[in-house]
Amino acid sequence: EIVLTQSPATLSLSPGERATLSCRASQSVGTYLAWYQQKPGQAPRLLISDASNRATGIPARFSGSGSGTDFTLTISSLEPEDFAVYYCQQRSTWPPVTFGGGTKVEIK
Amino acid sequence: EVQLVESGGGLVKPGGSLRLSCAASGFTFSNYNMNWVRQAPGKGLEWVSSITSGNYIYYADSVRGRFSISRDNAKNSLYLQMNSLGADDTAVYYCARDLLNLNYFDSWGQGTLVTVSS
Numbered sequence: 001e002i003v004l005t006q007s008p009a010t011l012s013l014s015p016g017e018r019a020t021l022s023c024r025a026s027q028s029v030g031t032y033l034a035w036y037q038q039k040p041g042q043a044p045r046l047l048i049s050d051a052s053n054r055a056t057g058i059p060a061r062f063s064g065s066g067s068g069t070d071f072t073l074t075i076s077s078l079e080p081e082d083f084a085v086y087y088c089q090q091r092s093t094w095p096p097v098t099f100g101g102g103t104k105v106e107i108k
Numbered sequence: 109e110v111q112l113v114e115s116g117g118g119l120v121k122p123g124g125s126l127r128l129s130c131a132a133s134g135f136t137f138s139n140y141n142m143n144w145v146r147q148a149p150g151k152g153l154e155w156v157s158s159i160t161s162g163n164y165i166y167y168a169d170s171v172r173g174r175f176s177i178s179r180d181n182a183k184n185s186l187y188l189q190m191n192s193l194g195a196d197d198t199a200v201y202y203c204a205r206d207l208l209n210l211n212y213f214d215s216w217g218q219g220t221l222v223t224v225s226s
Contacts, residue, residue: 034212036153043202043216044153055207055214087153091211095166099153 002026004088004100012108019075021103023088028068032092035064035073038102039084047086048073075105083107110134110215112203117220124193124224130186130203130217138181141206143213144188146199146222156201157188161209170196193224 003026013019023033031051036044046055048064051071061076075082088100116128128144144156157177158166165177176189186203200219207214 036213043219044213045216046207046212046214049207049210049212049214089153089212094211095155095158096168097155097211099155101152 001096002029002090002093002098004090004098006086006088006100006103008103009101010104010106012106013078014108015078015080017078019073019078019082019105021073021075021086021105023066023071023073023100025069025071025090025092029090029092031067032090033064033066033071034089034091035062036087036089037082037084038087044087078105110205112205112215112217114201114203114217114220117201117222119223119225120193121226122194122224125189125191126193126222128188128190128201128203128220128222132184132186132203132205135205135215137179137184141209141211142179142186143204143206144177144186145202145204145213145216146197147202147219148196148199151199154199158206158211159186190222193222195224198222198224 005024007022033051035048038044052064063074085102085104091097111133113131141160143158159177174192178187202219203217204213205215
């Protein structure tokens with residue numbers, strides 16, 4: 001089973017700042033990686049699929065990059081509604097798909 | 109608009125059973141692979157089970173032999189029969205639709221809480 005490790009666990013930033021989140025896979029997943037956003041009390045929302053494809057309706061300030069074992073989610077300029085927990089997920093070796101442990105982006 | 113609405117959660121004793129349902133609307137349910145994903149309180153996401161549009165079925169090792177996924181395309185509904193429940197099964201259970209059957213999850217229900225406790 002592929003293990004996804006997200007870092008940092010918590011990112012403290014101010015609105016308007018750039019956020020850079022990392023996801024590292026225990027073995028190559030190609031570009032078969034997605035990113036989700038989850039706010040308290042809500043279901044996750046798909047942001048990015050196949051490492052860099054924004055999902056429908058996702059603002060352009062969200063971008064994904066990477067391949068193999070190292071991936072990055074970048075939020076170019078944080079809006080107040082972007083403070084949330086972010087998860088990566090791989091589908092390279094489905095089943096199972098696996099998720100990372102999450103990165104919480106909090107207001108500094 | 110795609111909608112997924114879960115039901116059937118609740119409090120159950122260890123060793124007990126529960127059946128979750130997910131009512132789907134706003135898309136052609138029969139064309140999509142569907143999934144259950146769970147989240148223990150304060151924890152991350154864990155994939156539980158998938159059923160493809162062609163009725164191929166897959167389970168996480170943690171639930172195989174205890175949980176059973178099924179679908180009724182005529183009723184636009186997804187189900188999860190959960191048996192031999194333990195404390196580790198306590199979680200919010202989400203129904204989730206596959207994005208283009210690519211094993212990413214593009215639509216989620218609001219979740220239903222299953223609590224296993226004596």
